[in-house]
Amino acid sequence: MLKSPATHSSTTPLASNDETSKATKSRSDFWLNAKDKYYAWIFLGPSLLILGVFIFYPMLKTLYLSLFLTNTVGKPTVFVGLANYINLLTSADYLNSLAVTMVYVLAVTAITIVLGLVLANFASKQLAGIGIFRTLFSATMGVSVSVAAIFWLFIFNPSTGFLSLVSTWLHLPQIGWLTDPTWAMVAVIITTVWMNLGFTFLILLGAMQSVPTTLYEAASIEGATPRYQLFHITIPMISPTLFFVSIITLIEGFKSFGLIDLMTKGGPTNATNMLVYRIYKDAFYSGNYAQASAESLILTVIIAIFTLIQFKVLEKRVNY
Amino acid sequence: MSISLRNVRKDYDSQTEVLKDVSADVQTGEFFVIVGPSGCGKSTLLRMIAGLTPITDGDVLINDKVVNDLPPKARKLTMVFQNYALYPFQTVWDNVAFGLKARKLNQSDIQHRVDHALEMVNLTEFSKRKPRELSGGQRQRVALARAVASDAEICLMDEPLSNLDAQLRIKMRQEIYNLQRKLGLTLIYVTHDQVEAMTMADHIMVLNDQHVQQIGTPSDIYQHPANEFVAQFFGTPQINILPAKRSSENDHLLTIASDDIEIALNEAVPVAELRVGVRPDQLRVSRTDSVESNAVVKNTEFLGDETIVYATLNSGDNIRAVISGQVSFRAYEPIKVTIGSNLLFFNNQGQRIALSKEEVVHA
Structure with missing residues (x-):
C-alpha cells in the first residue's frame, strides 16, 4: 500500500525526463535494479516509519473510530456508520461551536493581516531608531501561549486589571471581559491577534524590504502619493507573502486550543467553545472518543476547504 | 526647460x-x-x-x-x-x-x-x-x-x-x-x-x-x-602618457621616455619636466634591426581594418599603437617607434599645458 506512491514519485520524474541521455538513463536503471531498490527502501524507511506511526496511523484510526460507538477507554463497540456525523451536524451545540470558530478565525486572520501590514509599513521606513520598533513589534514571537494568556488575564481582570482601571478612571461602564459572552470572544480575539502579530509583522516586513526601492522612486517622481504607492506597489509586490501569512494565520486560528483552555475554557455559555477545544473536552472529559474523532475529521475537511478557497480566490490576485 | x-x-x-x-x-x-x-x-x-x-x-x-x-x-x-x-x-x-x-x-x-x-x-x-x-x-x-x-x-x-x-x-x-x-x-x-x-x-x-x-x-x-x-578616459585604445624632459642644449627639443624618442617643438618647451600624451593612432611603428630599435613588441591584436601593437620602450614604458591594416610583428621583435604630429602636454600635476601653436612638432 505504501509501496506504490513511494516508487512512483521517485521514478516518474526521471522516466519522463527523456530529453537526455546517458545520465538520465543510467539513473532510471538504478531505480529499476532490484538490488538498488533495496537501498532505496532503507533510505526511505525512517521517514516512512515516522510518518506512518505519527501521521498515517492516527489519521486512519480516527476515521475508523468515527464510524463506531466507543466505550470509556476508547475501544470501538458498535458500528454506526455516519451516525456520529449526522448527530453532530444536527446538534445546535456543535453548530454553535462551528459558528464561533468561524467568527474567531475570520476576525483573527483579518485583524492580524491588517495590523501586521500597518506596522510593517511603518517599520519599513528608514528612520532613526527604527530598529527598536522593529524589535518591539516582533517581540510577541518569543512569547509562549501560556505567558500570553496569563499576561492578558491580568489585563482583563475585572477588579485589578488595567482595562478595568482605565474604565473606572474614564467613568465608563465596566466590561466583563471574560464573563460576558460577546466580550469574551473579543478578549480571545485580541489576545490571539497580539500573539500572531509578531510573526506576521516580521514576515511582512521582510517582504516589504525586498521590494526594489527604484519602484518607489520611479513612482514618487511620477507623482504617486505614499498611500497610492502602498496600495499599488507594496501590496501587489508582497501579495505572495500576504497569501502565505493569511493561510498560516487561518490554519493556526482553527487549531487554537491553549489560549482558550487557559483563558475561558470554552465559556461563558460556550461562547468561545472552539472546535479543537470541543474535541479535547469530548474526548478527554466526556470520554466520547467516537464523536471527538468525527469532529476531528470535520475540522480537517473545513481547513482543507478554506485552504482550497484561498488558493482559488487569491491565486488570481497573487503575483509570483 | x-x-x-x-x-x-x-x-x-x-x-x-x-x-x-x-x-x-x-x-x-x-x-x-x-x-x-x-x-x-x-x-x-x-x-x-x-x-x-x-x-x-x-x-x-x-x-x-x-x-x-x-x-x-x-x-x-x-x-x-x-x-x-x-x-x-x-x-x-x-x-x-x-x-x-x-x-x-x-x-x-x-x-x-x-x-x-x-x-x-x-x-x-x-x-x-x-x-x-x-x-x-x-x-x-x-x-x-x-x-x-x-x-x-x-x-x-x-x-x-x-x-x-x-x-x-x-x-x-x-x-x-x-x-x-x-x-x-x-x-x-x-x-x-x-x-x-x-x-x-x-x-x-x-x-x-x-x-x-x-x-x-x-x-x-x-x-x-x-x-x-x-x-x-576617452578613446580606445587608451592614450599613451609618457614622461618627457626639455633638452638641456636646445629648449625646443623634447626627449620622451628617457631618450627613446626625441622631438622638436615649434616653440620653447615651457617646463623642464612634463608628460606627453600621444593617441595610439599618432604613433608610427616600423621594423628595424636591434641597434636602431627603441622598443620591443609584446603582442598584437588584429581587429580587421587595423591592428593594435602593444610594445615596451627601452625605458620600460608600455605603449599602444594603432596601425592600419594587418601587420605581422612577432613578440620580442625589435621595432622603431616614432611620434606623429598631434600631441598633448601635461604638467606633473596632470593638468594640460596648452601651447600657443596647435601643430607642435617638426616631423
Whole structure:
C-alpha cells in the first residue's frame, strides 16, 4: 500500500525526463535494479516509519473510530456508520461551536493581516531608531501561549486589571471581559491577534524590504502619493507573502486550543467553545472518543476547504 | 526647460564627501551626458537633480527657479532607471499608465497618451504582456515609453543601457538619441561608458574623484582634454602618457621616455619636466634591426581594418599603437617607434599645458 506512491514519485520524474541521455538513463536503471531498490527502501524507511506511526496511523484510526460507538477507554463497540456525523451536524451545540470558530478565525486572520501590514509599513521606513520598533513589534514571537494568556488575564481582570482601571478612571461602564459572552470572544480575539502579530509583522516586513526601492522612486517622481504607492506597489509586490501569512494565520486560528483552555475554557455559555477545544473536552472529559474523532475529521475537511478557497480566490490576485 | 547646478556639494554624515563644487548649465533640448568611472558620484548627482537625494550645499535650478526643497513630483521630470523599475504584476500598458493614473488624469487622456507612447517605442503589439515576458531591450523601451507618456520636458537616465548586451546597446543608443531629438527633451544621461557619451552627447560632463574634470562637446573633450584623467578616459585604445624632459642644449627639443624618442617643438618647451600624451593612432611603428630599435613588441591584436601593437620602450614604458591594416610583428621583435604630429602636454600635476601653436612638432 505504501509501496506504490513511494516508487512512483521517485521514478516518474526521471522516466519522463527523456530529453537526455546517458545520465538520465543510467539513473532510471538504478531505480529499476532490484538490488538498488533495496537501498532505496532503507533510505526511505525512517521517514516512512515516522510518518506512518505519527501521521498515517492516527489519521486512519480516527476515521475508523468515527464510524463506531466507543466505550470509556476508547475501544470501538458498535458500528454506526455516519451516525456520529449526522448527530453532530444536527446538534445546535456543535453548530454553535462551528459558528464561533468561524467568527474567531475570520476576525483573527483579518485583524492580524491588517495590523501586521500597518506596522510593517511603518517599520519599513528608514528612520532613526527604527530598529527598536522593529524589535518591539516582533517581540510577541518569543512569547509562549501560556505567558500570553496569563499576561492578558491580568489585563482583563475585572477588579485589578488595567482595562478595568482605565474604565473606572474614564467613568465608563465596566466590561466583563471574560464573563460576558460577546466580550469574551473579543478578549480571545485580541489576545490571539497580539500573539500572531509578531510573526506576521516580521514576515511582512521582510517582504516589504525586498521590494526594489527604484519602484518607489520611479513612482514618487511620477507623482504617486505614499498611500497610492502602498496600495499599488507594496501590496501587489508582497501579495505572495500576504497569501502565505493569511493561510498560516487561518490554519493556526482553527487549531487554537491553549489560549482558550487557559483563558475561558470554552465559556461563558460556550461562547468561545472552539472546535479543537470541543474535541479535547469530548474526548478527554466526556470520554466520547467516537464523536471527538468525527469532529476531528470535520475540522480537517473545513481547513482543507478554506485552504482550497484561498488558493482559488487569491491565486488570481497573487503575483509570483 | 533648462537645468543649472550651482556649486552643488554632497556629503554623507558631514564626513564622506561624494561631490564637491559641481556647477553646470544644461540648455533646453540638450542631450547632456554625465560620465565617469564607478563611484565618482554621477548617479548621486542625477538623483539630486531628481530630488531623490537631498543636496548638502549649493543650488539646483530648473528653469531658473531654485528647486532644492521641491519633492520629486513637483520638479516635472521623468527618470529611467538602470533596472527599468517596471512593475512586474502589471501589463506593459498599465506600467506606462502608472504615473498618469497616480496623478488621476482622465481616462481618455491616459488612453491617448499611453497608446501614443507605446507607438513611439514600437511596443503597441506588446501592450498586454507582463514585463517578464519581454526581452531586455523591450523592457528598456517600456521604461522609455513611460518617460514619453509623462509629457515632462526633462528626462533623467541612470545608466539605462548597462543591463543590455553589446549589440542591443548600440541599437537602443540610437533609439534613445532619436527619441530625444524627436521630442525635444532636455535629457541628462548618466553612464560609465565613454562610447555612449561620445556618440550621443551635445555636452559631456566628466566626473572623477568627487570633482568635475571637464565640461565640453565630445570633440572638445577628445581633442583638448583638461587633464590626464580625461585624456585617458576617452578613446580606445587608451592614450599613451609618457614622461618627457626639455633638452638641456636646445629648449625646443623634447626627449620622451628617457631618450627613446626625441622631438622638436615649434616653440620653447615651457617646463623642464612634463608628460606627453600621444593617441595610439599618432604613433608610427616600423621594423628595424636591434641597434636602431627603441622598443620591443609584446603582442598584437588584429581587429580587421587595423591592428593594435602593444610594445615596451627601452625605458620600460608600455605603449599602444594603432596601425592600419594587418601587420605581422612577432613578440620580442625589435621595432622603431616614432611620434606623429598631434600631441598633448601635461604638467606633473596632470593638468594640460596648452601651447600657443596647435601643430607642435617638426616631423
